[in-house]
Amino acid sequence: MQSVESVESMFTSHTLETAPAASRKAMEGVVRHFGHLPDAVTRLAESPELLTGFLGLSASFERSTLEPLARETVVMTVAVRNDCHVCVDIHTAKLRALGAEQELIAALCDRLPLPDERLEAVRRFTLEVLAAAGGVDDGVLKDFLSYGFTERNALEVVLGIGAYTMSTFANRLVRAQV
Template sequence: MNTSTNLTFKVPERAEVSTNNQAIFDNLQKGLGFVPNLYAYFGKNETALADYLTLQNRKSTLKATEREVINLVTSQINGCRYCQSAHTALGKMNGFTDNQILEIRKGNATFDEKLDALAKFTVSVVENRGKATPQAVETFFKAGYTEVNLIDVIIVVGDKIISNYIHNLTQIDIDFPLVAEL
């Protein structure tokens, strides 16, 4: 429940979404073993779920671990418990330890110089609404990232902001193991 408005936002059941979205629900069920509530909520809209999944699954110059760094940092800054929890689970699937994930959520990755530059760059981008500090940009490029990578980072940040804002507005139930607040 969103306590600021006293409205309850309901996650739709499969039968309550369009035929196209039902097919996507079936694919998610097959691939993940369940339909995450946040994805299901996108299913209320005829095109949003397919559009969002296309954005999320686009080809990228960034590795899965790099995308998880961006997802964790962005979700932490935006205060999205759903995405913090989901991306903690995904981060573990991508080889990060619990301690590394906590460090990433705080905007650092001292265990890996390149990921540390990425985490700090992401913090600067998100906190400054795209106007990253010159130092964060310089450190990002010195770590070996390119302008092509920069574009992909911004696309991942944008993707994550969409899901962060949807959850922050709706406060739908978190169906991943809930992570602790920092």
């Protein structure tokens, strides 16, 4: 059996001209934001519902009250756990743009405790929510809250997990490239 990475994608890499009409507006927005169409977007465009759903959830997560490094900690934790190289590469660059130390990025990529204990609390909580399908023990939630996070932040972690679980699964399915 071939590994996921070695299998050629059967999914079409769409252009603005070949994409389903319902995907084009979202694709145009991505071009305005990034200056180009990432491979993942060209392939996810096959499903306007998935593409617009992910972009909408991702935008909602970006507007959440979690600070940027905490949001990126959630994203990277999900991306590394789900072995999505596209997301890891994209969000490594985003962490660098936010001024994250290389030690933090390396620890996230290597599934190691983070040097920043508050961000480590986010990473642990994200993993616990994933492992328990949301049904975390009271102690896990209390630990997360003890770092100054709120109940709202706990729910925002779930939002991030949902958005980036969708993204990582879809990117792996379509064999998206960086």
